[in-house]
Amino acid sequence: MIWNEAKECMSRDEMEHLQSKRLVKTVDRVYHNVEFYRKKMQVLGIEPGDIKGIEDLPKLPYTTKNDLRDTYPFGLFAVPQSEIVRIHASSGTTGKATVVGYTRRDLDIWNECVARAMSQAGVTRGDIIQVAYGYGLFTGGLGAHGGAENLGAMVVPMSTGNTKKLTTMMKDFGVTAIACTPSYLLHIAEVLEEAGDIPNIKLKAAVCGAEPWTENMRKQIEEKLHINAFDIYGLSEVMGPGVACDCQYHKGLHVYEDHFLPEIINPDTLEPMAKGETGELVFTTLTKEGLPLLRYRTKDLTSIAYDKCECGRTLARISRFKGRSDDMLIIRGVNVFPSQIEAALLEMGGTTPHYMMIVDRKNNLDTLEIQVEVEERFFSDEIRELENLTKKIGHVIQNAIGLAAKIKLVEPKTLERSMGKAVHVIDKRKLD
Numbered sequence: 001m002i003w004n005e006a007k008e009c010m011s012r013d014e015m016e017h018l019q020s021k022r023l024v025k026t027v028d029r030v031y032h033n034v035e036f037y038r039k040k041m042q043v044l045g046i047e048p049g050d051i052k053g054i055e056d057l058p059k060l061p062y063t064t065k066n067d068l069r070d071t072y073p074f075g076l077f078a079v080p081q082s083e084i085v086r087i088h089a090s091s092g093t094t095g096k097a098t099v100v101g102y103t104r105r106d107l108d109i110w111n112e113c114v115a116r117a118m119s120q121a122g123v124t125r126g127d128i129i130q131v132a133y134g135y136g137l138f139t140g141g142l143g144a145h146g147g148a149e150n151l152g153a154m155v156v157p158m159s160t161g162n163t164k165k166l167t168t169m170m171k172d173f174g175v176t177a178i179a180c181t182p183s184y185l186l187h188i189a190e191v192l193e194e195a196g197d198i199p200n201i202k203l204k205a206a207v208c209g210a211e212p213w214t215e216n217m218r219k220q221i222e223e224k225l226h227i228n229a230f231d232i233y234g235l236s237e238v239m240g241p242g243v244a245c246d247c248q249y250h251k252g253l254h255v256y257e258d259h260f261l262p263e264i265i266n267p268d269t270l271e272p273m274a275k276g277e278t279g280e281l282v283f284t285t286l287t288k289e290g291l292p293l294l295r296y297r298t299k300d301l302t303s304i305a306y307d308k309c310e311c312g313r314t315l316a317r318i319s320r321f322k323g324r325s326d327d328m329l330i331i332r333g334v335n336v337f338p339s340q341i342e343a344a345l346l347e348m349g350g351t352t353p354h355y356m357m358i359v360d361r362k363n364n365l366d367t368l369e370i371q372v373e374v375e376e377r378f379f380s381d382e383i384r385e386l387e388n389l390t391k392k393i394g395h396v397i398q399n400a401i402g403l404a405a406k407i408k409l410v411e412p413k414t415l416e417r418s419m420g421k422a423v424h425v426i427d428k429r430k431l432d
Contacts, residue, residue, distance in 0.1 A: 109259060
């Protein structure tokens with residue numbers, strides 16, 4: 001391991017001093033090496049010398065995903081292409097892909113951050129870890145892989161696509177940790193349950209990310225597999241997985257703020273918000289060479305706590321995400337996040353975390369149907385019992401989101417499982 005663990009227990013003054021020094025260097029680097037930022041700062045009348053420390057952060061311009069697309073593919077790189085040793089990119093499902101580049105030092109720091117996250121999850125050099133994120137242009141697979149190797153663990157690069165082979169190797173190799181999306185881990189748990197193999201595995205920890213998930217979903221994973229599950233956070237534009245991770249107390253995700261400077265803004269006014277308030281998470285990278293970013297708007301909605309954690313770390317902690325400002329659905333004038341549905345279903349029991357929201361528009365009025373998988377036992381009940389369950393679920397969801405929805409119960413394993421990011425919404429209004 002190459003990091004100094006003392007950085008995770010710095011005083012707030014020490015951390016802010018380090019952040020200020022690194023911010024000044026970053027601003028100077030992007031101003032002189034990235035035309036996009038130089039023009040942005042000139043329009044605002046800002047020169048590198050105007051930024052003395054993190055107190056001057058609000059003077060700097062924001063960066064958005066569209067900025068990366070507009071400068072596609074390499075327009076925001078701050079080093080010559082000869083210094084870029086790896087490229088990753090988003091899927092590009094809307095518009096052009098966002099392309100990110102890493103220098104050798106960037107990869108070292110990325111590996112360090114992921115190793116720190118895995119260490120928080122209790123993974124050590126004595127563990128065997130399956131990496132079941134997708135490999136390739138997606139940052140999940142290679143990001144988790146590099147961090148696990150940095151930690152000294154034995155890595156099994158499973159990727160996704162063959163769950164039966166994964167569970168076989170999990171048993172045969174004595175796998176003790178896994179990195180994957182939480183929805184895929186639930187699918188893995190189902191496969192193990194069906195085969196009666198849960199008593200035959202040695203799994204003790206999971207590091208899950210790449211999609212939003214609730215506290216109830218974490219508890220369900222832990223109960224099914226008898227493990228500890230941890231939430232890792234990152235995004236390819238800022239680095240990849242390993243920007244933050246929770247610890248054993250699960251009271252927020254520790255941000256590795258010696259490398260990533262977080263702030264919370266109002267997504268409508270773009271003004272900084274007070275400590276503890278919920279808003280949009282924004283990051284400024286402090287050590288990246290290939291693609292340094294100023295005030296990157298993540299669209300993730302959360303809050304930040306700066307008090308010392310029970311684990312002893314003094315790093316800032318972001319709360320579990322409330323949703324995304326751009327994933328938010330507006331249905332009949334009401335703001336709805338899919339995570340609200342998941343939380344409501346898991347809270348009431350009798351259902352699985354698998355659901356599908358189908359939004360449509362009929363006679364100029366938005367409609368919402370929610371297909372919900374329920375436990376097998378309910379399909380042996382009388383019709384009246386199923387009707388009562390449907391009404392109960394409808395009532396619980398209406399209380400959660402403030403909207404009435406049509407509830408359709410479906411049998412277990414009816415809804416398609418995902419080995420990557422789970423898809424929970426079909427918005428037919430966008431298909432018109």
